[in-house]
Amino acid sequence: MPQIFHTHRDSFTISTDPARLDMNAVHDFLSRAYWAKGRPRERTEAAFANSLVFGIYEGSRQIGMARVVSDFSIVAYLCDVFIHEEYRGHGLGKWLVQSILEHPDLQSIRRWLLATDDAHGLYRQFDFIQLTDPEKWMQRLRPFPGES
Numbered sequence: 001m002p003q004i005f006h007t008h009r010d011s012f013t014i015s016t017d018p019a020r021l022d023m024n025a026v027h028d029f030l031s032r033a034y035w036a037k038g039r040p041r042e043r044t045e046a047a048f049a050n051s052l053v054f055g056i057y058e059g060s061r062q063i064g065m066a067r068v069v070s071d072f073s074i075v076a077y078l079c080d081v082f083i084h085e086e087y088r089g090h091g092l093g094k095w096l097v098q099s100i101l102e103h104p105d106l107q108s109i110r111r112w113l114l115a116t117d118d119a120h121g122l123y124r125q126f127d128f129i130q131l132t133d134p135e136k137w138m139q140r141l142r143p144f145p146g147e148s
Contacts, residue, residue, distance in 0.1 A: 002105040013057045014099045022062040029082045078114040
């Protein structure tokens, strides 16, 4: 089990303590995210319960998050990265990604994966690149119930 991680900057805290997560805020964030539209709340709750989740807080208010799905040895998938609209443009997303990559339990990861429509510039700052051999990669995508 990964160790709980905390880091602070100004009035903000990043924490992996699952007890701090505000699932109402998480669900609200993801209901506005292009990649999570239509995701049932119970699926989000199960996904977060089975991931290493980094919450960003101003005091006790959750203002963002990201989660990592990993074997903590070889591969990690970074997903559900979200900063509340009111807090964007202040470097919090960059700080969040940096904190994730510095987490002690993620230091041995050889291959990091993520998918984004609009944040390539952010991730390039941390040496993420386009897939080098996309023809080798495959996916199986199934819709959520009620989604076509």
